[in-house]
Amino acid sequence: MVKKWLVPALILIAVIGAGAWYFLVYRTETPPPAAVNVPPPPPPAPSEPATLHPIPDGDEGKDLGPVPPLNDSDTTILTALGKVAPPSAVKHYLIPENIVRRLVVTIDALARPKLAPQKLPVEPTPGVFVVDGDELHATLDARNYARYRPLVAVVRDLDMQRVANVYFHFYPLFQDAYQSLGLPNAYFNDRLVEVIDVLEKTPQPAEPVDLVRPSVMYQFADPALEGLPAGQKILIRMGPENASVIKAKLAELRAIVTAGPLKH
Numbered sequence: 001m002v003k004k005w006l007v008p009a010l011i012l013i014a015v016i017g018a019g020a021w022y023f024l025v026y027r028t029e030t031p032p033p034a035a036v037n038v039p040p041p042p043p044p045a046p047s048e049p050a051t052l053h054p055i056p057d058g059d060e061g062k063d064l065g066p067v068p069p070l071n072d073s074d075t076t077i078l079t080a081l082g083k084v085a086p087p088s089a090v091k092h093y094l095i096p097e098n099i100v101r102r103l104v105v106t107i108d109a110l111a112r113p114k115l116a117p118q119k120l121p122v123e124p125t126p127g128v129f130v131v132d133g134d135e136l137h138a139t140l141d142a143r144n145y146a147r148y149r150p151l152v153a154v155v156r157d158l159d160m161q162r163v164a165n166v167y168f169h170f171y172p173l174f175q176d177a178y179q180s181l182g183l184p185n186a187y188f189n190d191r192l193v194e195v196i197d198v199l200e201k202t203p204q205p206a207e208p209v210d211l212v213r214p215s216v217m218y219q220f221a222d223p224a225l226e227g228l229p230a231g232q233k234i235l236i237r238m239g240p241e242n243a244s245v246i247k248a249k250l251a252e253l254r255a256i257v258t259a260g261p262l263k264h
Helices: 006-029 074-081 087-093 099-109 142-156 160-169 170-181 188-200 230-238 240-257
Strands: 132-134 138-140 210-212
Touching: 074 099, 074 160, 087 142, 099 170, 099 188, 138 230, 142 230, 142 240, 160 170, 170 188, 188 230, 188 240, 230 240
Parallel strands: none
Antiparallel strands: 132 138, 138 210
């Protein structure tokens, strides 16, 4: 004999089962719910430049005056550089227009295949590029190295801490110029460190260094040398002694501009 409570329970189960079966069979015929217009998410806020080597906070260069707008900075930068290098050398070697922009573009390009001559921050090296030999077999003449010695002598005597203080004080200008290259999330001091690292790894080929002249300009005959970044090729053309001086001063500068806490 079926218990009295079992019959209502079976009826309830049957009703639930029928309802479930009906839903499964006919659910595709149920009108879809009305579409809800969800507004698109707001665009992400511009991110700050990823920073590995932050510029230190301090009073470095406080005697250099206020930082002007980038487009009006040439006179101020010339005056500041004249305090860390002989003013006559600054006037002789430096192109006085768009100084910060030229420096930034050139520094960035030193680790790339080519430089843009029209954007260099310094005047062309005086004299004629000297080679030994003829069109069939030419080598880099050691007399060519003398062309660079006056500029290298100026660099050798620089106090790199004072140079860095000028750089730190006017860093907002360097950052603005770097971001204007289409790099809104890049940090220029990190790029400077990358470029210094590239230059310090410049190989020193055995001398004499063979050259070829496929067109107007001489090139390194060794494809491995010709394929080096532009800055490394400049150091090779300057000669081992000059290159050694430049590398040593770059190492000093690198130690100063990376002295801040390293970020990960």
